Amino acid sequence: MTESKVISPSRPSDLGEIQLDVNNVEVVYHDIIQVLRGVSLEIPRGKIIALLGTNGAGKTTTLRAISGLLKPENGFVKAGSISFEGKSIQNASGQKIVKSGIVQVPEGRRVFKHLRIEENLRVGSITRTDKKQIAKDLLHIYEIFPKLYDLRRKQAGYTSGGEQQMIAIGRALMAAPKLLLLDEPSLGLAPLLVKDIFERIKTVNQEGTTVLVVEQNASIALGIADYGYIMEQGKVVLEGTAEQLKNNPDVKEFYMGVSEGKRKSFKEIKSYKRRKRWM
Amino acid sequence: MAYFLQLLITGISIGSIYALAALGFVLIYKSSRVINFAQGELIAIGAFIIYALTVWVHIPIWISLVITILISYFIGLGIERTFLRPMIGQPIISVIMVTIGLANLLSGLVFFTPFGTLPARYPDFLPDPIRFGGLIIKWEQIVGILITTIFITILMWFFTKSTLGISMRAVADDQMASLSVGVSVKKVFALAWATAAMSAAAAGFVVGSLFGLEFGSLTAIGLRVFPVVVLGGLDSIAGAVIGGIIIGVLEQLATGYLDGIVPGGGTGDVFPFVVLIIILLIKPYGLFGTVEIERV
Ligand SMILES: Nc1ncnc2c1ncn2[C@@H]1O[C@H](COP(=O)(O)OP(=O)(O)OP(=O)(O)O)[C@@H](O)[C@H]1O
Ligand SMILES: [Mg+2]
DSSP states (O other): OOOOOOSSSOOHHHHSOEEEEEEEEEEEETTTEEEEEEEEEEEETTOEEEEEEOTTSSHHHHHHHHHTOSGGGTEEEEEEEEEETTEEOTTSOHHHHHHHTEEEEOTTOOOOTTSBHHHHHHHTTTTOOOHHHHHHHHHHHHHHOHHHHHTTTSBGGGSOHHHHHHHHHHHHHTTOOSEEEEEOTTTTOOHHHHHHHHHHHHHHHHTTOEEEEEESOHHHHHHHOSEEEEEETTEEEEEEEHHHHHHOHHHHHHHSOOOSOOOSOGGGSHHHHHHHHHO | OHHHHHHHHHHHHHHHHHHHHHHHHHHHHHHHOOOOTTHHHHHHHHHHHHHIIIIISOOOHHHHHHHHHHHHHHHHHHHIIIIIGGGTTSOHHHHHHHHHHHHHHHHHHHTTSGGGTOOBOOOOOSOOOEEETTEEEOHHHHHHHHHHHHHHHHHHHHHHHSHHHHHHHHHHHOHHHHHHTTOOHHHHHHHHHHHHHHHHHHHHHHHHHHHOBOHHHHHHHHHHHHHHHHHHOTTOHHHHHHHHHHHHHHHHHHHHHHTTTSTTOOHHHHHHHHHHHHHHHHOTTOSSOOOOOOOO
């Protein structure tokens, strides 16, 4: 790799075989609104990758491009390529992508409010046919989230935000994903719950699932991640190992709230400009 | 008392027809928010196919019923595929116009067959009515209630126990979230139409065996669906069933008790609507309709 975006020599490919390769992807909504302007991500197998950025940076859009959920939003991949385990998926249907092993947990959880918790989980297994393994996986999800077992007959609409996040993650896990895409799992949760949810995410990852997690809460995400990308205005502006990003003064200042200044954009930060000159 | 019971039984048997008809309507509305104005035509077509198989092809009527329900499954799929699928993403009003057009198209097609003009009857296939303490209970009524019960039991099982059925309810709740785990929303819409056509055929059989096959009165059942689903809740399966029975019974009680008092009669057609308005004043979403859960 000759790109100089990286802070230090460590590349995602140093962490393991690249499972998902997002290459220069551009996304347009409603035929005219260009939101992604060439996003590239490399996701190594078995790792946790954080995708950070401010509101409207295009994080959700990036996840949708990967999971095939752009079409219902009237968006499409205009340029670039996405390949998962060596196969091109940028034109595949959402259903096919789920079957191939990528599942997205939507922003804002989106549980099926009128379904019981266990029913919510079962919907997650719709693309699968291995009945016995499905039953085992359900029990396993109850092991990861014991609370869900206690509440399994309750209507999901009447559970708390933290419980709904567990339902949404559990529902996605029922599809037996190889790569789990999480869109702001901390959204609207109390700090203690956030910590709890991230510990479970770590558990899921340790059991072999690759995780790509979108977050506004950079410190918690970098706390469990191996590698991170930072997006702004439809582009990746910075990437590096979690350690590098955590110690990067700009990230500290702008994303982890260790700051006195009130800057509006990452681009205004000095070292970003300096890097840009080098490119 | 016997008079009351008589009205009640007749009411329940007619109500079970409404329940079947409304069930299909609710399934389509629940999954895709489409209001199906062609439910009455589907009922008529189901009833006619059973007649054709029984009288023209000489298949025993019970087997004709089963075959027709199977055929209706494919009719439903075909209708969804041809008329509704191209409309996905279009404004809901356009989609409703399509179902109205579909109703007209199906009526038009019926007039190419002998059924457009000829009022027919199924050959007698059930024993004489049961007479019991002043009551007269027709076997057709019992069969109607039984078929409805079986149909609804199977559907309830499907929607609560099978992953596909649960996923259909999930689509009704949140399409995007369903897509995120790989539910095929198109397949769910198609299945809703298929099920609606099947329950319409079952309803057609019950109407046909009770009242004969007259195109106008068969399609009229499609209109009765509206008070039923508004009463039960537009998106509630249980509501469709209970609403159907309530409207059927109210109709009979009104006809039996009020027609003599009210000059001109016809209270059976009006009374259910009076009750409907009162219920809606108390419960705007119907008896069982979904009240939005607002909680984060
Ligand atoms: N369905 C859509 N149609 C049109 N524009 C959209 C659509 N979804 C997102 N956008 C626009 O694309 C841009 C990026 O949105 P996106 O949701 O991907 O950002 P995000 O990084 O996830 O932001 P947030 O942190 O607020 O969730 C925004 O300007 C948004 O208004
Ligand atoms: Mg977002």
